[in-house]
Structures are given as C-alpha cells and as structure tokens.
Amino acid sequence: MNQRWIKATYYRGGTSKGVFFQKKDLPTENEKELSEIFLKVIGSPDLNGRQLNGMGGGVSSVSKCVIISPSEREDADIDYNFIQLAVDKPIAEWNNNCGNLSGAVGPYSVQEGIIKPKQGENIVRIYQVNTDKIIHSTFKVKDGKPEIDGDYSIAGVTGNNSKVRLDYLEPGGSGTGKLLPTGNTIDEIEIQNFGKIKVSIVDAATPLIYIFAEDLGLNGTETPDELDANTDKMDIIQRIRRKCSVLTGISDSEKNAPMNTPRIGIVTSPKDYKSLDQSNVKQDQQDITVRMFSMGKTHKAIMGTAGVNVGVAAAIQGTIPNNIKRKNSNPLELRVGNPSGIMVAGAIVEKKDNQFYAKSAIMYRTFRPLMRGEVLV
Numbered sequence: 001m002n003q004r005w006i007k008a009t010y011y012r013g014g015t016s017k018g019v020f021f022q023k024k025d026l027p028t029e030n031e032k033e034l035s036e037i038f039l040k041v042i043g044s045p046d047l048n049g050r051q052l053n054g055m056g057g058g059v060s061s062v063s064k065c066v067i068i069s070p071s072e073r074e075d076a077d078i079d080y081n082f083i084q085l086a087v088d089k090p091i092a093e094w095n096n097n098c099g100n101l102s103g104a105v106g107p108y109s110v111q112e113g114i115i116k117p118k119q120g121e122n123i124v125r126i127y128q129v130n131t132d133k134i135i136h137s138t139f140k141v142k143d144g145k146p147e148i149d150g151d152y153s154i155a156g157v158t159g160n161n162s163k164v165r166l167d168y169l170e171p172g173g174s175g176t177g178k179l180l181p182t183g184n185t186i187d188e189i190e191i192q193n194f195g196k197i198k199v200s201i202v203d204a205a206t207p208l209i210y211i212f213a214e215d216l217g218l219n220g221t222e223t224p225d226e227l228d229a230n231t232d233k234m235d236i237i238q239r240i241r242r243k244c245s246v247l248t249g250i251s252d253s254e255k256n257a258p259m260n261t262p263r264i265g266i267v268t269s270p271k272d273y274k275s276l277d278q279s280n281v282k283q284d285q286q287d288i289t290v291r292m293f294s295m296g297k298t299h300k301a302i303m304g305t306a307g308v309n310v311g312v313a314a315a316i317q318g319t320i321p322n323n324i325k326r327k328n329s330n331p332l333e334l335r336v337g338n339p340s341g342i343m344v345a346g347a348i349v350e351k352k353d354n355q356f357y358a359k360s361a362i363m364y365r366t367f368r369p370l371m372r373g374e375v376l377v
Contacts, residue, residue: 005374008041010055011066011108014100014365015156015301015340018064019055019375020108023079026067035083035092038065040377042085049087055375056087060295061303063087064098068105070114075134076127077115080105084260086295093260096175096206097131099304103164103365106137107146111369117141131174131205136167146367154366155275155341156301161366168205168308172358175207175261179358181248185318189247191239200319201244204312204347204358206305207262209244210320211237213291220268220289223276224298224339227291237264237293263306265292269324275341276300286337287329288314288321301340308361310336311345316356332362 007025011018019041028034039045042063043054056063067081082101084093106124109115115124119141126135140147140162150162172179181203188198200210213220216233228234241264245257267290270283283289292299292306302310314321315331325334332346348359 004377006037006377007373008375009108009112009372010370011101011104012157012368012370013098013102013104014154014304014367015061016064016098016100016304017057017062017370018066018098018101020066020068020104022112022114023067023069031094037377038083038092039085039090041065041375044085045088045090047088051087056085058087059300060084060087060297061100061299061301064101066101066105068109068114071127073127076125078105078109078124079127079129081129084295086259091259093258094130095258096261097128097133097305099166099205099306099308099363100365102126102128102135102137102166102304104367106164107139107367108369110141110146117144133171133174133205134169136169138165138167139163148368150366152364152366154364155338155343157366161368164365164367166363166365168361168363170358171204171308171312171361173203174205175250176203176248179203179356180316181207185316186320187247189240189243191236191243194236194239197240198320199240199244200313200321201248201262202309202313202316202319203248204361205308206303207248207250208306208309208313209241209262209264210313211240211264211266212320212324213266213268216266218266219271220266220291221271221273222291224291224300227298237266238296240264241293259295263292263294263303265290265306267321267324270326270337273337276339279341281337281341285335285342287326287335288324289337291339299339302336302338302343304363304365307336307343307345308347308363310334311347311361311363312349312358315347315349
C-alpha cells in the first residue's frame with residue numbers, strides 16, 4: 001500500500017475534539033472520497049468502539065473532522081465544513097454543525113495564517129457550510145497568535161482557557177428552513193407500543209426534539225451511563241427521533257433518518273444532581289436541566305449547537321423548554337444543567353408577522369490546539 005500523508009491539526013473546541021484540515025491540503029473535493037479518508041483518519045468503523053486505529057476516542061464528541069478554507073462570501077472570512085463520523089459504522093454525515101468545535105474555528109484560522117489578525121480582540125466571520133448560517137467568533141490575539149490561556153472555564157473541561165464568544169446570526173431553520181418545522185410549539189405523536197407523547201421541535205443552529213423527561217418515566221438527572229444502560233428508554237427515544245425526522249421532512253422514512261440529525265434531548269425543571277466529576281449541582285444554580293443524545297448515545301455534556309438551541313427554545317413561548325424553565329430566568333444567560341455541570345447560553349427571539357423569529361443566539365466556549373503534523377490515510 002502506498003503511504004499518503006495529509007497535513008492536519010488536532011484541536012479541542014468546547015467539549016469536543018476534532019481533526020482540522022485546510023481544504024487546499026486535501027487530495028479531492030469529492031464528498032464520498034473525503035468521507036472514506038475521514039473514516040480512516042478517525043478509525044471508523046470500529047466494532048470494539050475504541051477507534052484505536054485512528055484519531056478518534058470511541059465517543060461521538062471526539063469522532064469529528066473539519067475542513068477550513070478562505071471564504072469568497074462578502075459576509076464571511078472563512079468557510080467551515082463539519083463532518084461527524086460514526087464510531088462503529090462506516091457513516092460520515094455532512095448534515096449538521098458542531099457548536100463545540102465552532103469555538104476553535106476562528107482561533108484555528110488565525111493560528112494557521114488564513115486570517116491576518118490585529119492585536120487584542122478579533123472577530124472572525126464564519127460561514128457554516130453545513131447549515132448555511134453565519135457565526136461570529138470573538139476572541140483575543142496576542143503577538144499575531146490567538147491567546148490560549150485565560151481565566152474562563154466550561155463544564156466538562158479541566159482547567160481555564162481563553163474565552164471565545166460565538167454569535168449565531170439568525171440561527172433559525174438551519175436544517176429544515178423553519179424555526180418551528182411543524183409550525184407548532186408542541187406536537188403530539190403516536191409511538192407504536194408506547195402511545196402518545198408530546199414533543200417540541202425547534203430548528204435553531206440544529207434541528208432538535210425536546211421531550212419532558214417525566215413523560216418517559218425518567219427524572220432528567222440520570223447519568224449518561226444510566227441512560228445508555230436503559231435500553232428500553234433509549235429505544236423509545238430513538239424511535240421518537242426517527243418519527244420526528246419524517247415529520248420535519250429531514251428524511252422520507254424512519255428507516256432513512258440520519259444518525260446525527262434531528263438531535264433529541266430530555267428536559268425537566270431544575271433539579272439537584274451530581275455531575276460527572278462528582279460535584280453537587282444544585283437546582284438553584286440552573287434554569288433548566290437537560291440530557292442530550294448524540295449518534296445514539298447520551299452526551300456527557302451538551303452538544304454546542306444543542307446549547308444554542310436550548311437558549312432559543314426556552315425563549316419561544318409555549319415550547320416544552322419554555323414551559324418548564326425557571327420562570328424568572330434571564331433569556332440572555334440561560335443556565336443549562338447537563339451531566340458535566342452548567343452551560344450558559346442566550347438568545348434574542350422576537351415575533352414577526354405573528355411568527356417567532358430567532359434574531360441571534362450566543363454561546364461561550366474555549367479551545368486548545370493539541371498537535372500539528374500529518375495523518376496517514
């Protein structure tokens with residue numbers, strides 16, 4: 001076999017890690033061929049679930065690749081394409097964004113010389129190719145390089161780093177073209193061998209389905225391991241997700257529903273629980289308690305785009321998150337309890353022509369470059 005090495009950089013963004021490529025360094029622009037390359041890079045499929053033969057780590061949050069290039073758009077500086085790789089299946093999905101890795105995209109573009117920065121605070125305008133949306137990334141630069149160290153911490157990541165502010169401009173309709181894909185704040189659907197259940201489907205940064213945890217016989221504070229071990233509940237959750245995929249027009253049948261979209265989560269009113277590092281998370285520290293699911297498994301924190309979505313959904317009157325959130329919560333600083341701790345998200349939602357409109361959403365992340373070199377494919 002001829003050896004082929006491709007330039008790459010490995011980054012942490014938020015609570016995810018991914019392999020970053022510049023478009024100019026890739027040997028092809030064909031999506032199918034690139035998918036095959038990225039599966040090799042990340043070590044998928046791996047029926048052992050460990051991805052030891054690649055750069056992945058056996059969970060969806062570190063089974064990711066990114067393509068970056070200068071943008072030709074007037075409203076953007078760079079183009080950012082995201083690819084989610086399944087761990088145990090030969091599946092590469094190009095249909096969604098990673099909100100966590102979005103936190104590394106701006107700093108990466110400066111670090112690699114794609115963007116010429118100024119000293120101090122910089123704004124990089126990102127065109128998110130998968131969702132056809134614009135994100136503004138704001139972060140500090142010193143001596144021509146992004147500042148890595150800082151005093152900001154996020155749940156699920158040990159230590160402090162420099163803060164990145166992400167502003168999602170008009171995030172509604174990223175996957176379906178509509179903020180409320182069904183036109184309703186709540187829909188009632190029928191699930192075979194379970195019965196009727198109410199869901200809220202909101203498409204902001206990513207299409208996401210919300211279920212009231214208690215409607216599934218859950219309390220919403222379970223650990224990821226507890227939820228993943230509850231195969232009956234996980235099966236129901238995935239059947240709801242696939243049903244809603246058809247309901248929103250994302251797929252033409254439940255069988256053809258993508259693994260990565262729509263996403264799904266359970267929510268409940270703020271409750272005490274222990275985070276994964278065994279810290280006590282009190283109900284008065286949160287405005288809403290959530291558990292999210294990614295690629296068929298419970299996320300150990302919260303997907304970045306799901307954090308953006310929660311902020312928007314909680315600001316839309318009549319949705320399940322809006323109904324159960326803390327009533328005096330600040331829509332610009334919604335405190336979202338998740339398995340790793342607290343994440344803060346915000347949104348500005350207005351009404352136009354009697355329809356809800358998401359003007360913007362805000363999220364804060366940190367980043368860290370981990371290595372730079374070449375990967376074998």
